[in-house]
Amino acid sequence: MPAIVLAACSPEQSALHPAGVDATELANLFWFMTIGGAVVWCVIMGAAIYAVVGKRRPRSERFADRFVFFGGVAFPTIGLAALLVFGLALLPDWRGTDAPDLRVSVVAEQFWWRLAYEGEDGVRIATANEVHLPVGATVEFALTSTDVIHSFWIPALGGKMDAIPGRTNLLRLTPTKQGIYRGVCAEFCGTSHALMAFPVMVHEAADFATWLAAQRQPATASGADAFVAAGCGACHVVRGVSEAGSVGPDLTHFASRRSIGAGTLELTRANLDDWLIAPTHIKPGVRMPSFATLPDAERTAIVDFLLELK
Structure with a gap:
């Protein structure tokens, strides 16, 4: 359990560890809303506790009217208006903005x-x-x-x-x-x-x-024969080797990437071979066909070629 809790502290996918202008503004909004909500909760809980354990003596009608006005009208209105203004200020305004870099x-x-x-x-x-x-x-x-x-x-x-x-x-x-x-x-x-x-x-x-x-730059790897013979070029572009494929990802510099299958597996020789053998087992619904029926030597040649595409 502690490991699971600590895993949430990783900054790689955390909106509370901002590394961009917009993320910083959103994190500030989160903390503003959290603190505002905590203040509201404390006020309400304080009022409830006072009502339960406070001295029970009659209150004037004037006190009751003021309590309802400030606690039920003024405080919620001002608080919600402040939260609304803070949130609306984060909406992007692209009118007249410069071209992006x-x-x-x-x-x-x-x-x-x-x-x-x-x-x-x-x-x-x-x-x-x-x-x-x-x-x-x-x-x-x-x-x-x-x-x-x-x-x-x-x-x-x-x-x-x-x-x-x-x-x-x-x-x-x-x-x-x-x-x-x-x-x-x-x-x-x-x-x-x-x-x-x-x-x-x-x-x-x-x-x-x-x-x-x-x-x-186009691909510089050699040994593309097995890749072409297996029909991989029908789905994948490798510039300088196969240019017609458009169904699957461009693989021109495949070996320079960190993962296989859109972050599914780390890019290693063993994982790439497993991916070619059983892609739908690893990633259900993927349209990548299986190459399990290829002779091991041909599949190894494809893996060798892909791992040279730096």
């Missing part, structure tokens, strides 16, 4: 995330299931979905926004601290909803520019 397209699918970064020259740089951001930059996420309603949420950086089929919603976040955080889908979307997470890496600007430049 970075635009990222996010397409939610069951049960993973398709991402594309817009380069300075307008070229879209495709990746999947892992978000990289520069610290201090205002990032605009353009969110949509191909199937059902999902919700894009990085608790440590800010609030959530729904990804809705046929519609594009815009969410702006500004990370303020370097680190590794965890994003999730916050709208129930099917059997593997709980396995639709993604790591979020916040870098210094120079390190982010280096990462983005590397993502623009």
Whole structure:
């Protein structure tokens, strides 16, 4: 039990350990509301205790009228108005705002995330299931979905926004601290909803520019024959190897990522082999076919190739 309680203290997915401008404001709102609620509770409990154990002597009608006015009208009205003003001040006002420093397209699918970064020259740089951001930059996420309603949420950086089929919603976040955080889908979307997470890496600007430049390059790994022969290119793009696939995630720099299956498994050789053998056992509802019938040598060759895609 203590381990379970302490696990909630991890800052990777905690809105109370803010690492962004919006998350800081939301955390302040939480504490303001919590303290305000505690004050109200103390006042009510104090009044109730006084009414029960206080000296029982007649009170004048004037005292009763004042008690009802201040306790039942003035105090609730002023308190709720203060909480409302504090909350409304956090609503975003994008009228006339400047262009963001970075635009990222996010397409939610069951049960993973398709991402594309817009380069300075307008070229879209495709990746999947892992978000990289520069610290201090205002990032605009353009969110949509191909199937059902999902919700894009990085608790440590800010609030959530729904990804809705046929519609594009815009969410702006500004990370303020370097680190590794965890994003999730916050709208129930099917059997593997709980396995639709993604790591979020916040870098210094120079390190982010280096990462983005590397993502623009085609794959440099050798030994793609088994990958192509197994038909993997029908679903996955690996720039420089297979360009037609669009059903599954872009795998051009797959080995540079931290996880398999949108945060489901740590990226290791053993886990990748297990994923190829039984993806639906690991992640129910996933559309990835099983390659359990492939000879071990061919499956090993595919694993070797994928692990070279840095």
